[in-house]
Amino acid sequence: MSRGDVQQAITQVFHDEWARVVATLARRLGDLDLAEDSAAEAFAAAVERWPADSVPPNPGAWLTTTAYRKAIDRIRREAKRGDKQAEAQMLFEDVPAQPLGAIDDDRLRLIFTCCHSALSMEARVALTLRLVAGLTVPEISRAFLVQESTMGQRITRAKSKIKTARIPYRVPSAADLPARVSGVLAVLFLVFNEGYLATGCDADPVRPDLTAEAIRLTRLVRTLLPEDGEVIGLLALMLLTEARRAARVTADGELITLDEQNRGAWDAALLAEGHRLVRERLATGTAPGRYQLLAAINAVHTSARRAEDTDWSLVVGLYDRLVRLDPSPIIALNRAVAIAERDDPAVALAAVERLKDSLGGYHAYHATRADLLRRLDRCEAARAAYDRAIELAGNTAEIAHLTRRRDELP
Template sequence: MIEEAVARAFRDEWGQVVATLIRVTGDWDLAEECAQDAFATALERWRRDGVPDRPGAWLTTTARNRAMDRLRRDAVGAAKLREVAAMSYEPAVADDSAVPDDRLRLMFTCCHPALALEARVALTLRTLAGLSTAEIARAFLVNEQTMSKRLTRAKQKIKNAAIPYRVPPAHLLPERTPAVLAVLYLLFNEGYSASAGADLVRRNLSAEAIRLARVLVHLMPAEPEVFGLLALMLLHDARSAARLDPAGVLIPLEEQDRTRWEADKIAEGIAILDEVLPRRQAGPYQIQAAIAACHATAKTAADTDWAQIAGLYHRLSLIAPTPVVTLNRAVAIGMAEGPEAGLLLVDELAEALAGYHLLAATRADLLRRAGRDAEAVAAYREALGQAPTDAERAFLTRRIEEIGH
């Protein structure tokens, strides 16, 4: 179907088309609008003419032509028009910076220190990955209107402050690394566990995050957290194939068929950790990767070292204290010391994570393990009303049916 071909091209080509147009035109809104127009045109033209051999080149050409039309109507765009007209459809010739990919150039530009951290992450996810405002809002646990305002302010600040679209010199790259890593991890998470819709897993997004992380490892070999993030994503991604049953229902970690986990990704993730942890500069991503490694190396669910995982979450909470970290620690404590111990921590998060479906789902699971079935069903129903994906809703419904209330 043409719709599927366009959707696939959007996943594969959006970031490159937008990044290239921004590099040439210097206009973020124009780049996004022309890219959107190109994909809309593809729906019509490809249905009539067939899918081109090189969808990315076709989309770049169409977006470029639309940009030329827009710039022709703008007297101040005359100089830029010449640059757009000369734009190559092939990958750009490498500049003298250390960043070898247009998408990474855009990522580091989005992560300019003049922007607030959340604005950098959100802007990059919107511009580079093509995530909708609603998807980004869910990733940040805010409403769509709030996120829309943040994106508008970020773009306005880039314009007003005349922040250049360029790569900083190599010695300044580390100061932008935390925001870049946050971008990659949110991008991965949106692929590994989609924030909404029928599909829990969107493998193209997680694959793109891993690809960009590999580039960063080569780009910044002295930054241990870059290695930690790559290891973390590989260890999580290794379990993707086992997360859904044939009907598309979520399978919890303890019930997954571990023979379906990808051994090569687990081995690579462990090898990366073995290389970087001896540097004794463990940050949040390395600690999370160590937690993932505990799960990945347990032969069975019963073999999981929950006490060690709880200890790692405690360490993580000291350097990156967030309600979600505390929620995950509560799960580990509940598994290591008993569900009632975990519930004590979960109940403390009622205000901080109000409306977050995983809070209700976690509480429901601990109540189920504690034998408090009636309360568990009520919590599962609360989570069911908040769950953003069909796969999660199907899983929660199954849990309610299993308890039989």
């Protein structure tokens, strides 16, 4: 069946099945608005998947099942979010209702409130991700590259400190915001990352609900602190990353790496806004922070018309500056990828091998190592590295990509 025939079939199914699917869902869910929204998501999924998979034998049943699953996922997410926000409020001392203060948005206000200076930065971020963003302990532990038990203990200790120290649930004033904003940005960055490439094997590989919410809240933070360079840098980074979302996963659910993406499918408006923010920060002449440097690196990547046109010397130079600010093994790993492009895969592999002790349990370490070994024609070692990366990866799109690359080895 040609693509045109599939599109015609989808149109016909829409006319024939829309009312029945919505009515069926409305009876099951008791919510007409939710039924209509979920049906629309199911039809959108059909437009993406059927041209590749062909129209199923029973299109109406496929749409009803898909829409019902999406509705249940939404209900669970919303229920979890409400429970976590209520838990966050119960943790703090019971005090009379206070004015809204400087922040009008409920969720952003709660994030700022939870990022209290009495807690360590890691505790602030982990606790807020759990209670406000609704991420699970496994998702948070993967973001921090620690064991689930370690992260669970960290969150428990943070809750205990709030209770024993009687830290008040106080709406932050405008004067409180600068001292708390670094924790807030860390939370928003990790929420965005979980949406950009979900770590749970039972979740969709990309979660646009999380990326959209992270961008929305970061825009609000910018209205509160319009001169904060790191707020602007994080917003630019998110926009330049989100602009590539439509080109990042195939219809079959496989991750498409940056060098293989169709750059014509990138969102031109988001790219333009992200590039403008990066240029504005550069024009100030002030020393850039971590998020501004990450945004600048993304600006270099997305400015190239083709992957081979990327200015890798500039990318490496930006990573050199970033390493001085954030000497984390993740940054060192990403810098090694740029070194492979600018210099030589063998030089990059030596740099990657030095990260084994700190990143040995991280799938991206093994995936990067596998790619470098493949480029050096060390196929057996590459195959073993791909196997380890597949074993550790939780994202289904990444697993599909890594599996294909492994199976392409001679």
